Amino acid sequence: EEIDAGLYASRSWEDFLNDFPDFSNKPLSDIHFPNGESYFSMFNRVKNFVEDIILNSGDNFLIVAHGGSIASILHVLLDIPFDRFSCFKIDNFSISLIKKDIRQDSWMSEYVNRNI
Numbered sequence: 001e002e003i004d005a006g007l008y009a010s011r012s013w014e015d016f017l018n019d020f021p022d023f024s025n026k027p028l029s030d031i032h033f034p035n036g037e038s039y040f041s042m043f044n045r046v047k048n049f050v051e052d053i054i055l056n057s058g059d060n061f062l063i064v065a066h067g068g069s070i071a072s073i074l075h076v077l078l079d080i081p082f083d084r085f086s087c088f089k090i091d092n093f094s095i096s097l098i099k100k101d102i103r104q105d106s107w108m109s110e111y112v113n114r115n116i
Contacts, residue, residue, distance in 0.1 A: 002042070002065075002066035002067075002068050002069060003036070003039060003042040003068055004033065004036040004037040004042070005033045005036045005037060006033040006034050006035035006036020006037070007033070007034045007035045007036065008033055008034070008036070009036070026084050027083075028040070028082075028086060029082065029083070036037070039068070039085065040082060042068060042069075042072065043072045043075070043082050043085065045071050046072035046073060046076070046078050047072065047075075048079065050072075050073055050076040051076070054073075054077070067089075067091075067092075068090075068092035070083065070088075070090045070096060071088040071090055072085075073098075074088055074096065074098065074109070074112065077098050077107040078098070078107055078108075078109060079106075079107075088112065088113070088115065089110075090113055091113055091115060091116070093116055094113045094114055094115050094116070095111070095113075095114045095116055096109070096111065096112045096113060096114070097109070097110035097111050097114075098110065099111075
């Protein structure tokens with residue numbers, strides 16, 4: 001699930017930017033949607049999913065998700081801190097492939113944001 005935009009879930013992005021014109025000047029860690037969640041909360045929710053499901057299983061996974069959730073998964077698996085959250089831009093209908101490197105006991109990106 002993507003971020004809970006609270007009061008703005010059913011409104012346009014333009015409405016949000018009109019009400020919060022300084023949005024793009026703030027770090028993502030400081031943004032909290034009224035009656036919704038912050039980007040940091042969304043990141044931690046996805047991080048818990050990754051730790052509970054993916055890291056504790058030897059299985060392969062196919063995950064279909066929104067860009068923020070995919071970016072969060074990439075950050076967790078590739079051990080990139082939240083303060084660099086905006087380093088990934090995930091396009092609609094793109095594919096990212098992350099593989100477990102058993103020899104290194106770590107994750108590696110085969111490709112990120114490949115357009116189909």
